[in-house]
Each structure stands twice: as structure tokens, then as C-alpha cells.
Amino acid sequence: MNKFSVLTASVLSALMLSSVSAAPVTTEGTGVGKHGDIAVAVTFDNGKITKIDVVQNKENKVLAQKVFTELKDNVIRTNSVEIDGIAGATFSSKGFLDAVKAAADKAGVKLAAKPADTKKADSAMAQNQSYDVVVIGAGGAGFAAAVEAKSKGANVVxxxxxxxxxxxxxxSGAEMNVAGSWVQKNLNINDDTPERFAEDTL
Ligand SMILES: Cc1cc2nc3c(=O)[nH]c(=O)nc-3n(C[C@H](O)[C@H](O)[C@H](O)COP(=O)(O)OP(=O)(O)OC[C@H]3O[C@@H](n4cnc5c(N)ncnc54)[C@H](O)[C@@H]3O)c2cc1C
Structure with missing residues (x-):
């Protein structure tokens, strides 16, 4: 083999090696969520996260929903796990971020450090708004108040x-502690009233 063919062969093998190392790679990682393990399959392309599939999770479907949508999108966008989790789903967020980090470690990928700002301002929302009724807190009481006010024709937020x-x-367990419940009937308690219940509660 002459000097030229040796050089050509080594250039070709270097090119082949670099194209192999540049190919996307998918690894799995696991973190501990609120209700058990969260497992993810993360695809990396040239050190950048391109895709995250949640393989396994037992998190609360409502409370942890944004972990698997908004937080996931933010991790891909920033290529970092050093970002704010979802308020109200702290443990689910941590489990998810730990799982992505574990997958990155397995792939030998170094993720980005804490990005400057991951929050997006909602520019579509008007700064000054006016309502007849403003209800603070969207739990059972808040929803009941808002629906009641709306049904009376008020403009409600x-x-x-x-x-x-x-x-x-x-x-909540959604058991209703009220006068005249089936529990009282089964126990032969027939003299309770809403007024007595209110007094008891106070
Ligand atoms: C695990 C568990 C099980 C339960 N089981 C039962 C049961 O079986 N039967 C029963 O009768 N009761 C049960 N309870 C109690 C019951 O859930 C509560 O008493 C009831 O849900 C309270 O309703 P609420 O609308 O007042 O408050 P919540 O449903 O807690 O709603 C209040 C809302 O206001 C929001 N909020 C607070 N401050 C602000 C602010 N400054 N700005 C905007 N939003 C704000 C909160 O984030 C929240 O969403 C249980 C509670 C728990 C935690």
C-alpha cells in the first residue's frame, strides 16, 4: 500500500467513525416521582435532546400533566435539566428531570447549565381587565361560586x-359530610338538619 492509499484509507475510516458517532442515540433513564418510578427514553443528536418519550409513570394525571408537556418541552428547548419544575407537581417534576439526567449520563451527554430564563411572558393577555365578580381560587368552593355567579348573568373571572x-x-376522598346522608340513614339518625350541621361545623 503506497503513502497515498494509506492516507485515503485513514481519512475514509475517520469520516466513517465521525458519521457513526454523530448518529442519534436513544437511552433510558429512571427517576423517582411522587407515586413511583418515572422512566423516560431520551434521543440525543450531537449532544442535543431531540425527543423524550415517557415510558412509565404512575403520577396523578391532572396534577402532573404539565410535567409531561410543558416541562418536557422546556427541557428539550433548553437542553438542560437545571430548570424550574411545575408548581404543585414538585416530586413528579424532580423524578422526570432526574430520569432525563440519568439517560444523558448513560449516553455520555453533558447537558447545558442553568439557562438564564425559561419563562415566557403571555403577551396575548390584556393588562387591564374588568369583571363583575372576581373569584380567587379554583377549588370546589371557587368553582361553585363562579358557576353560581355566571348563572345569574354576571361577568365572572x-x-x-x-x-x-x-x-x-x-x-379529596369526595365523601360528603352532610345532614341526611346515607350514612346517617343506615345508622337510623333521622333528626339531623342543615341548620344543625352548620352549628356543628361552627
Ligand atoms: C387528601 C384529602 C382528602 C380529603 N377528603 C375529604 C373527604 O373525603 N370529604 C370531605 O368532605 N373533605 C375532604 N377533604 C377536605 C376537602 O378536600 C376540603 O375541605 C375542600 O376541598 C376545600 O375546598 P375549597 O374550595 O375551600 O379549597 P380548595 O379545593 O383547596 O381550593 C382552593 C384553591 O385556591 C387556590 N388559591 C389559594 N390561594 C390563592 C391565591 N392567592 N390566588 C389564587 N388561587 C389561590 C388554591 O391553589 C386552590 O386551588 C380532603 C382533603 C384532602 C387534602
Whole structure:
């Protein structure tokens, strides 16, 4: 083999190697969420996350929804796991971010450090708005108040500080402690009234 063919062969093999190392790679990682393991399959292309599939999770479908949509999109956009989680889904967020980090470690990918700002301003929302009734807190009481006011013809806004609505009402056992319930009937308690219930509660 002459000098020229040796050189050509080494250039060709270097090119082949670089095209192999540049190929997208998918690895799996696991983190611990609120209700168990969260497993993700992450695809990296040249050190950048291009896709995240959530392979396994037992998180609350409503409370953790934004972890698997908004937070996932932010991780891909910033190529970082050093970003804010979703308020109200702290453990689910941490489990998800840990899972992505574990997948990156497995792939030998170094993710980006904390980005400057990951929050997007909602420019479509008018700064000054006017309503007849402003209800603060979108739990059971807030929804009931808002629906009642709306049904009476008021222009109503219902404000919630968390990224999801529902409050404690959403995670409650939904047993209704009221006068005249089936429990009281079964126990032969027939003299309770809404007024007595209100007194008891106070
Ligand atoms: C695990 C669990 C199980 C339960 N089981 C039962 C049961 O079986 N039976 C029963 O009768 N009760 C039960 N309860 C209690 C019941 O859930 C609550 O009493 C009830 O949900 C309270 O309703 P609420 O609308 O007042 O508050 P919430 O449903 O908690 O709603 C309040 C909302 O206001 C929001 N908020 C607070 N401050 C602000 C602010 N400054 N700006 C904007 N939004 C704000 C909160 O984020 C929240 O979404 C349970 C509670 C828990 C936690």
C-alpha cells in the first residue's frame, strides 16, 4: 500500500467513525416521582435532546400533566435539566428531570447549565381587565361560586395560582359530610338538619 492509499484509507475510516458517532442515540433513564418510578427514553443528536418519550409513570394525571408537556418541552428547548419544575407537581417534576439526567449520563451527554430564563411572558393577555365578580381560587368552593355567579348573568373571572385547577377538592376522598346522608340513614339518625350541621361545623 503506497503513502497515498494509506492516507485515503485513514481519512475514509475517520469520516466513517465521525458519521457513526454523530448518529442519534436513544437511552433510558429512571427517576423517582411522587407515586413511583418515572422512566423516560431520551434521543440525543450531537449532544442535543431531540425527543423524550415517557415510558412509565404512575403520577396523578391532572396534577402532573404539565410535567409531561410543558416541562418536557422546556427541557428539550433548553437542553438542560437545571430548570424550574411545575408548581404543585414538585416530586413528579424532580423524578422526570432526574430520569432525563440519568439517560444523558448513560449516553455520555453533558447537558447545558442553568439557562438564564425559561419563562415566557403571555403577551396575548390584556393588562387591564374588568369583571363583575372576581373569584380567587379554583377549588370546589371557587368553582361553585363562579358557576353560581355566571348563572345569574354576571361577568365572572376565576383565578388560580397553581398551574392546574382543582385545589384540595381534586385530591379529596369526595365523601360528603352532610345532614341526611346515607350514612346517617343506615345508622337510623333521622333528626339531623342543615341548620344543625352548620352549628356543628361552627
Ligand atoms: C387528601 C384529602 C382528602 C380529603 N377528603 C375529604 C373527604 O373525603 N370529604 C370531605 O368532605 N373533605 C375532604 N377533604 C377536605 C376537602 O378536600 C376540603 O375541605 C375542600 O376541598 C376545600 O375546598 P375549597 O374550595 O375551600 O379549597 P380548595 O379545593 O383547596 O381550593 C382552593 C384553591 O385556591 C387556590 N388559591 C389559594 N390561594 C390563592 C391565591 N392567592 N390566588 C389564587 N388561587 C389561590 C388554591 O391553589 C386552590 O386551588 C380532603 C382533603 C384532602 C387534602
Amino acid at each position: 376565576l383565578l388560580e395560582k397553581m398551574p392546574t385547577v382543582g385545589g384540595n377538592s381534586l385530591i
